[in-house]
Amino acid sequence: MKTKINYSVIFWIIIASVILGITYNYFSVDGIDFLRKPTVIKNINDFEESDSTSIIGIDLAQAVNFYNTNAAVFVDARDQWDFSETHIAGAINIPEFSFEPKDSILSGFSKHQIFVLYCNGDDCDISKRLAMEFKKLGFINTFVFLGGIFEWEETGLPVEKGKSDE
C-alpha cells in the first residue's frame, strides 16, 4: 500500500501550471502584464486637464468643496450591499467589480463632467481602479477622494442609506 508522498509529482504539477498559465495569459485577449505597476496618485494641485494617465487624489476639504458647490458627481465604487448600508448623500453607485466600459450610466455625462470617486478609505483601491477606467473612457476630470466614506462619516458630513436609483 502506497502511503508516501511523491514530491516529484507536486513539482511537475507546479511546472505544468506555470507553463499553462503563462501560455494562456500570452494568447488570451484579457491577458495581464507579468509585472503589476503601482497606481500613480497625484495631488490635485499638480493636475492638468490633459493628464489622462494618472489618478488625482483629493482630500476631505477638496471633496467637501466639490460637494458644497454641486460641481461634481460623487460615485461610490463599492458593491451595492455596502452602498445600501451607507453612502455619501446624493452619490451614485457604480460598483468597480462589475463595471462595464459601455455602462449606460456614464453615457449621459459630458466628458468634462467632474467625478469624485470614493470607496471605504485609504486601504481600498477600487475607487482608484474605477478612476482609471473613467480616464480611459475620456472622463478626464475624475478625482479620487482618498479618505472615502469612513472619513466622510467621521466628520459628520451628510450620508444616506438605501439602494442606488440607477
Added chain:
Amino acid sequence: MNKEKLKLYTLAILRIYLALVFIISGMDKINDLHAFADSIENYKILPIYVINIMAIIIPWVEVISGGFLLLGIFIKENSLIIFSLLTIFTIAIIIAVLKGLNIECGCTGTYDGQKVGLLKIAENIFSLGIAFFCIITPRQVLTFIKQ
C-alpha cells in the same frame, strides 16, 4: 455497509466536493485574471510586482490539482497542494480580518461577492480538514486509478 467502508465513501464524496470547488474556483479566476489580480492586491500582503505572476499561475494549480483529485489520481500529492494553498489563503484572510479590511475574498471565483470574515475562515478550515484526511488516509475509493 460496514463502518470502515462508510468512512471511506464519506471521505471520497468530500474529496470530490473539494475537487469541484477548486476546479470551478480556478476556472472562474482564469476567466477574469484582472479581477483575481485585483483581489490579491486588496489583501496588501504581496509586493505589487509579484501579484500578477501569482494571479497567472495559482488558478492553473487549482484547476490541475482539482482535476486530478476529482479523478482520484495522485490523491495525496494533490491534496497536499490544495492543503498548502488553503493554508496560505486562510492566513491571508486572517491577516485581512485583523487589519480590518472590508474586501471581497476573491476565493471561490472573482465575482461571488463574499467578504473576508469568520465565515470564510470556517469554510477554509472545513476544506483544510478534508484535504488533511485525504493526505493521511492510505486507502481511497471512487478513484480513477486503484489506490
